[in-house]
Amino acid sequence: MPPIITGRYCHGKGILTSFVRKGKEVKDEKQRKQIRSLLRKERATRLEGSFGTEKQHYSLGRIKARTKKTEILRIFFGIHTANAVRMISKMKD
Numbered sequence: 001m002p003p004i005i006t007g008r009y010c011h012g013k014g015i016l017t018s019f020v021r022k023g024k025e026v027k028d029e030k031q032r033k034q035i036r037s038l039l040r041k042e043r044a045t046r047l048e049g050s051f052g053t054e055k056q057h058y059s060l061g062r063i064k065a066r067t068k069k070t071e072i073l074r075i076f077f078g079i080h081t082a083n084a085v086r087m088i089s090k091m092k093d
Helices: 007-013 029-057 068-092
Strands: none
16 A cells, blocks of 8 residues: 655655645645645646547547456556657657
């Protein structure tokens, strides 16, 4: 089981997060909310954009599988193929 990352750990390391704070609001709560909003938008944009690009490039937009198991298998191999292609280009550099 992976370790659980808490707000206290991130705060101690100086890492900004999009965690929802518990307890009383602090004086810089407006700035924290703005940062959290920006982080959330950036994460969503990059993550969703990456999945969309990979789906189109590896023909995963419309899964051609008849059962759930083969659908998962096609997605699995599509993602791993995309990762392998990226690794090859990085290894050449």
